[in-house]
Amino acid sequence: MAEAELEEQEREEEDYRLDGEVVDAILQATEDNDATRLAALMEPLHAADIADLLEQVSGHERRAILRLWGREIDGDILTEIDESIREEVIASLPPEVLADAVRELDSDDVVDLIEDLEEPQQAQILGALDEPDRMAVEKSLSYPEHSAGRLMQREVVTAPAHWSVGQTIDFLRKAEWLPDQFYHVILVDPAHHPQGNVTLGRILSASRALKLSEITEPEFRTISVYQDEGDVAYAFNQYHLISAAVVDDDERLVGVITIDDAMAVLDEEHEEDILRLAGVGDDSSISDTVLETVRQRLPWLMVNLLTAILASGVISIFEGTIQKLVALAVLMPIVASMGGNAGTQTLTVAVRAMATKSLTESNVWRVVRREAIVGLLNGLAFAVVMGVVASFWFSGPHLGIVIALAMVINLVVAALSGILIPLALEKLGADPALASGTFVTTMTDVVGFFAFLGLASVMLL
Amino acid sequence: MAEAELEEQEREEEDYRLDGEVVDAILQATEDNDATRLAALMEPLHAADIADLLEQVSGHERRAILRLWGREIDGDILTEIDESIREEVIASLPPEVLADAVRELDSDDVVDLIEDLEEPQQAQILGALDEPDRMAVEKSLSYPEHSAGRLMQREVVTAPAHWSVGQTIDFLRKAEWLPDQFYHVILVDPAHHPQGNVTLGRILSASRALKLSEITEPEFRTISVYQDEGDVAYAFNQYHLISAAVVDDDERLVGVITIDDAMAVLDEEHEEDILRLAGVGDDSSISDTVLETVRQRLPWLMVNLLTAILASGVISIFEGTIQKLVALAVLMPIVASMGGNAGTQTLTVAVRAMATKSLTESNVWRVVRREAIVGLLNGLAFAVVMGVVASFWFSGPHLGIVIALAMVINLVVAALSGILIPLALEKLGADPALASGTFVTTMTDVVGFFAFLGLASVMLL
Incomplete structure (x- = not known):
């Protein structure tokens, strides 16, 4: 490489990350229909940054950029493009541009590119490949989704x-x-x-x-x-x-x-x-449309609504008690909220430990015991705090004693469900992260309301 | 490599992961004080698996293993050992074993090993290094924590x-x-x-x-x-x-x-x-003791208690209203819970997008607008569902209308706080993940209770 080229390279390092000014300049060039300026602005960008750019602009801007500049898209850019807009980008490319782009890729990149595409687009890309490459890709696609066979490249030394x-x-x-x-x-x-x-x-x-x-x-x-x-x-x-x-x-x-x-x-x-x-569809992306986003989030909110109604049902059992002592309605969300938080803490640590394989047969019962003790200690600490607060707030020790007892019970239940629920999901072959949060907070809401209101109706009335 | 050695290697592949039976055999050998059998069982294990093993057994078992087998610990194992037990393991090693172990490491591994140790242990390890290695490590330690300087190795070709x-x-x-x-x-x-x-x-x-x-x-x-x-x-x-x-x-x-x-x-x-x-200290580990775990989790539970009391304060404003219509106490947690869930969904997607730098200046307002519209649509959907449920449950449309309106308000607020709170934290130079969850649920609890009970007192009484 000549000295001048090396300097050129060094200057390119400055273009390290996609910055706002570059994006603005690109959008301006697009708006001005200035293909030459657009091409000059895109040229120094890394394929991954170009893909991010296409993902971050609006659908309208993306279509305008692709119209002016789409012929420059190569295989590297295609493989970097997020699934949420991949079909749209591929559909916008002239067939010969697409064919050139995929021909330069290694087999694993082609597999990654086409495995989630619809049949006609898949066939179009496979058709663009040379015979041996196509066979390599088809062979890889014959392995199960998310397997090493899909991930590997067949070119080996x-x-x-x-x-x-x-x-x-x-x-x-x-x-x-x-x-x-x-x-x-x-x-x-x-x-x-x-x-x-x-x-x-x-x-x-x-x-x-x-x-x-x-x-x-x-x-x-x-x-x-x-x-x-x-x-x-x-x-x-x-x-x-x-x-x-x-x-x-x-x-x-x-x-x-x-x-x-x-x-x-x-x-x-x-x-x-x-x-x-968090109960969000795991193919969520920041560039999803409103409708896709609603579709991903609505089901878990529906599940949450059902469990919230369940918890409300527990409260309704004690309507008479609340009628007599409305302070209970004021305090009851505290018990439920503390349980929900403590349960989520335990759950997150447990799910993470399961993902890193550090929660195993040899330590699972010790960890469960530890969580139960931690729940008990946190429960006792907040029982004291909340007991004192409630006694002063509602002038008298009775409500304080009830909320203290309910707090201890709910934080122990929170700790146990935070670890036992993801463990049970894994035993059943499900992802321990999936829906755990909803199950845990349902448990802590139901137990929280039941313990607090139940103890109140027994001890105070 | 001779053919026999190659075969030996192939058999070792079977020991791919730390399995329960191996762990049991190791613990049995330790209990039997059988150093030879213990060494034979440990020998085929990868350094990373040995480190995991030491992390997963109880403190008592760990000390027994180290007593019998500690002299075999080498640099590779030391660098793999989790911070939560690193000091304990290092303190248990004879000085000459420790010196030999650290001398075989590259500079980046030594830095990684000692950067979180206490002064005396750090000095002991630095003292064991040869002059040039020690200078290289000290130079790396002079760079800020979590910087590239700490991460790099100085050996370069x-x-x-x-x-x-x-x-x-x-x-x-x-x-x-x-x-x-x-x-x-x-x-x-x-x-x-x-x-x-x-x-x-x-x-x-x-x-x-x-x-x-x-x-x-x-x-x-x-x-x-x-x-x-x-x-x-x-x-x-x-x-x-x-x-x-x-x-x-x-x-x-x-x-x-x-x-x-x-x-x-x-x-x-x-x-x-x-x-x-999840509001858990970010150095949490599955091998932490009970007291460490309590220390990590208690502060965030305390914050949550304060925000829960704040939400209770909102409820107490409407004590008179609840007294007159106790059904409000039954339904109010539903509004708060749905808001908390929807807010957490948005928050998680936002934090993740910020971590992958896909939420940028060029798309932030479009994303905020999208979240607000999603919140509105989800709010309308659950307003209809919950409005109908409440009307049947409490025989009459009035409560249904109130909860429907409160639901729309709270889900829009949830969406906006789910994205604006982490954005604000990042603007302030804080980690957008830190404490966001607590802020968001506080917002949805307060708004949820206020909107529902406030509307009820205006419209129903």
Whole structure:
């Protein structure tokens, strides 16, 4: 690279992140119908930032940008575009632009691009691929959704273990194609069973005469093609893998997964956890339309309405009691709210521990016991505080004693449901994050109202 | 590697994850005081799994394992051990074991190991290092916490851009030391300014005569040594980086960050987000003691108690109204609960979008407007449902109309506070996840009770 080019590159570093001024300039150029200026503004942007830009502008602005500049869209940009607008963008592209864009991609990127598309768009993209690439993609699509088989790329660099470093380098220099990024040469036997990894750094620093089998990594893990992608991401993070060989049922090498894909999965899994805990559809995106958003959120609000009516039913049992002592209506939401909060705390820690596999058979009962004790201690602390507050507020100790007792009961119940409900969901094969929040707060509302009003009707009337 | 060793390796793959039976066998061997059997059981385990094991067993069991087997602990295991038990484990090790363990680590791992330790333990570990390593670690510790400077390793492989591939390979073969893992050769000018990256794959596959400057990567990004680690992780994920050069204020190369470290940071950032949203201290761990857990959770429960009392204060304004119509006490938690849920949904999507930088100046008002419309539509839907339910439940349309109106008001307020509160926190320089949940539910409780009871006292009495 010439000195001038290097300087050019250094200047580009300044364009590190999509900033507001650039976006404004792009929208202005679009509004002015100035294709040349638009192209000049888009040119220095990274594919991922262009994808973000298309996601963040309004639908109207997006269509205008695509009309003026859509022919410049390449494979890298397509793979970065969020699912919520992917179909729309693909549909807007001229067939030859789309064909060129997908032809430059590795097989795993094509799979990622088309797996959620409708049949006709899928067929259009598959049709644009060369025969061997199309077969590779179709093979990957034959593996279950969210499996290692969907995530892997089929382009793999392998060598027999008996090769020398020199032989390997000569082979790589002559290779007709190589993946864009690869970090290991995978050693395979004649039946294509993977046997070890050699890092490129070791190959580069070893003398030509050394055999590959003498410089393999001390550890080597393979991943089954049917393994869930969440487990794959966990393994990469846990064992600091950079790339991992993927094998079929006969332990034959069928592909390789690299850490950048695993990192993207880890990010998605977290997104799912956090959205599910809040009762939001896990494919929510900031660029969804109003109707999509309503569709995602309404079902969980409906579930919440049913459980809230259930809790109201508990209150209605005690209508007579409240009639006699209206202070109960004032205080009862406090007991329920504290239970809901404490339960959510426990639930979140439990769901997170389950995601990182740190809540296991060997410590589950100790953790449950600890949560129960924590619930009891927090319950006692807030029983004292709230007991004193209520006694002063309603001039007399009776209400204070009732709310103190109800607080202890509800915080212990909150702690236990916060951990036992996600555990039960996991035992049943469901995602522990899914709907846990609703179940836990239903429990703490019902128990909170029942304990407080029930104790009041027994002790005060 | 001989064929037999390869087979040995393949069998080790079976020990993929820490399973319950292995843990049981380890605890049994520990109880039997059988050091030989314990060592044999631990030997095939990965350092990360051993660290998890020590975290998951009880304090008593952990001390027994460390007594029998602690001398085997090496640097890899130490760096994997969770902060919650790190001090305890380090304190239990004989000084010479600790010294050997830390001497084998790269500088970034030593920094990660000691940055949260108390002064005396820090000094003990620094004292065990060789002079140049100690200086490297001390230099890294001089950068702010959570900065790129703390995350990077100082061991970097560089070459001048004018070198040929052959020269570079010869240099690497002669190099006295090389990092365990490296993925790029960083091109530097004589003043040590980084100018580009060459992947090891390109070096391996290019002919010896080519210059490095002819095979640099098309894109090159550097990271400031003061950049926040969260932003570093974002950049790795967004731009699919594998390693990135870190530069000081004079744009001089001072270190390199690799993707495995960035992935670990991404994972921690998510953990913080999810725990903060639930009002749990963000250093919570499943292996915390009861007292630590109480200490982490009590402050947020206290905040919640204050806000719950505030909401109760709103109810007490309407004591007279409730006295006359006790059905209000039955229905009022429904309005508050629906608002709290809808607000949490919006909040979670907003916090997540802010973490992934997809909520920006260019779309923020469109997103706020969308949330308000979604709140209105959901409010109208549940106004109809709840209006009908209440009319039948309390035989007459009046309560139904009141709860329907209150529902619309509260769901719009929920939507707006769900997005405006985290935005305001970020503007103020606070973490948008922190305490947002409490603020949002306070808002929806207060507005929910006030709207419902206020409308009731105006319209029904």
